[in-house]
Amino acid sequence: MHNQTQTAGLLAQIETAWNLDGLAAAGDLVDGLLAQMVDSGRQLAEILETAASLHRRLTCRVLELAEKELERSGPGKAPRPWCWINMGSAARREQTLRTDQDNGLIFAGAAGPARQNEAEVFFEKLAGLAVEGLARCGFALCPGGVMAVSEKWRGPLESWKTRIAEWMNSPDPRDTRNLSILLDFQPVRGDRRLADSLRRQIFRSFAGSLAARHMLSCDDHTFAPPLGLLGSIVTEKSGPRKGRLNLKTAGIVHLVNGVRLLAIQNRVETTATLDRIADLESMQVVTATEAAQLRTSFETLMYFRVRENLKKHRLGRKADNYIDPRSLSRHERRRLKAALAVVVRFQKRIESDFKVPWMVFFGA
Numbered sequence: 001m002h003n004q005t006q007t008a009g010l011l012a013q014i015e016t017a018w019n020l021d022g023l024a025a026a027g028d029l030v031d032g033l034l035a036q037m038v039d040s041g042r043q044l045a046e047i048l049e050t051a052a053s054l055h056r057r058l059t060c061r062v063l064e065l066a067e068k069e070l071e072r073s074g075p076g077k078a079p080r081p082w083c084w085i086n087m088g089s090a091a092r093r094e095q096t097l098r099t100d101q102d103n104g105l106i107f108a109g110a111a112g113p114a115r116q117n118e119a120e121v122f123f124e125k126l127a128g129l130a131v132e133g134l135a136r137c138g139f140a141l142c143p144g145g146v147m148a149v150s151e152k153w154r155g156p157l158e159s160w161k162t163r164i165a166e167w168m169n170s171p172d173p174r175d176t177r178n179l180s181i182l183l184d185f186q187p188v189r190g191d192r193r194l195a196d197s198l199r200r201q202i203f204r205s206f207a208g209s210l211a212a213r214h215m216l217s218c219d220d221h222t223f224a225p226p227l228g229l230l231g232s233i234v235t236e237k238s239g240p241r242k243g244r245l246n247l248k249t250a251g252i253v254h255l256v257n258g259v260r261l262l263a264i265q266n267r268v269e270t271t272a273t274l275d276r277i278a279d280l281e282s283m284q285v286v287t288a289t290e291a292a293q294l295r296t297s298f299e300t301l302m303y304f305r306v307r308e309n310l311k312k313h314r315l316g317r318k319a320d321n322y323i324d325p326r327s328l329s330r331h332e333r334r335r336l337k338a339a340l341a342v343v344v345r346f347q348k349r350i351e352s353d354f355k356v357p358w359m360v361f362f363g364a
Contacts, residue, residue, distance in 0.1 A: 003042065006033050007050055014057045020136045023061055027098060027138045030054045034096055035310045044303050045274070052093035056188060058137055059086065059103075063189045066129035070122070080119045082107040083190035084130070087146065091186040092256070093272045096306045097319050098138040101131065102181060105148040106194045109156035119156070127154050146181055157194055161201045168205045168212040176215040183260055184271045203267050213261065217354035220257040225343040226250050233325050233337060241322055247305040248321040251343045255298050258350040262286070273298055290346075297342035300335050304328075 010029055017023045030051070037047045063084055071077055088102035089095040105127050110116045127148035135141055148154045152163070167179040183202065187195035206212055226234035226245060235245050256273050263276040266285055270276055274295060281291035309319035325333055 003033065003037055003040075003046075003050070006036075007054065010054055011057055014054070014061050017061060018065075020062070020065065020133050023058060023065075023133075024137045027058055030058070031097060031310075031313065034306075035314060038307055038310050044299050044306070047096065047306060048094055048302075051096045052090075055090060055095055055098065056086075059084075059090075059134065059139075060189050062133040062137060063126075063130050066126055066133055069129055070125060075118075075122055075125070078107075078126070079115070079122055080108045080110055081191040081194065082123060082126075083192055083194040084148070084188045085185045085195055086188050087181050087185045091184045091271050094256075094302065097309055097313055098140075100140045100142045101134055102142055102146045103131070103134075103148050103188075104146075104153040104182075104185065106155070106157055106160055106198060108191075108194065109158055116156070123154060124149075152178070157197060160198055164198075164201055164205050168209040171211070171215065173215075173219065176212075176219045179212065180216060180219065180257070180260075183264055186271050199269065202264065206264050213265070213354045216257070216261055217350055220254060220261075221347065221351060223249060225254060225340050225347065227337070227340050227344055231337060231341065233333075233340065235325065241320075243326065244322040244324050246321050247301050247308070247323055251301045251340050252298070252305065254343045254347050255294065255301070258346050259294065261350060261354055293342045294346065297339040297346075300339040301343075304332075304336065 013026045083106045085104045167175040268279045280286045
């Protein structure tokens, strides 16, 4: 009950913040609340839901302030319907600490070059103010440039659809990564009909593209889960993280990628990994046993990741997703090994389901 009261208070503080300084202060309090929830042993699902709700509201409020600024100082109100989308962990509602931004902006096309140019200018300004505002509120700029300030991640709906078709049939690994990032998108603010139209296009394109399924599967198999032949956990052999394991790249990413592929193939519209698993189980794409194993594996890896990252954050260190297995109790190490073993089996299933033999033969 105490956490619910704090959450309600933080939502109210975000709603009434009239500038970015107020929102940034609220963001710091969100971090503190999440740390308390981990310390008090709250369930992972509750922690993730709390973080997702607060971070989403922070983003919406930043966008509202950006809109007000454009109305106040020019060029006025939006000339066309638009929709801001989140991607990555924020879209999957799996973000805890405020991580790097992954966002985009879709807007409705305009009739005639002059009106189209007017729309381009407006939404470029909106994207700039929003991305800057999010950065001031603790959502760091994306090192890979996956933000609405980039023309690759901003544009009229038809341009997005063209982009998707190109990425679906491209052998370039960079396009495969772009597609992988986009497949988790969720509307945050604006006209969600634009986002719905884009999702329908993704489903249609994915159904007709062997190349996309093959390339996404191959991309996930670039790195194997770090389990040795006898089931031992393989950690970094040298460097500053010697003896440590990256929970994100070692396991979580493989679960997210594999579940995403099955979800898109079966036109599942939810984006959260646990929700996708539930939908896939109800559709009998995965068995009840496999679904239970995937849930347990994902929750175990995410819990360790959240706990370790919050611990580092409180010590003023960078939250880097790494864990030292030697710091775990014997029971926790067994849990970690079991979770990674599920990832290994699931990765083999995804390879079997989606890799196209003749494309492998020709080096695709």
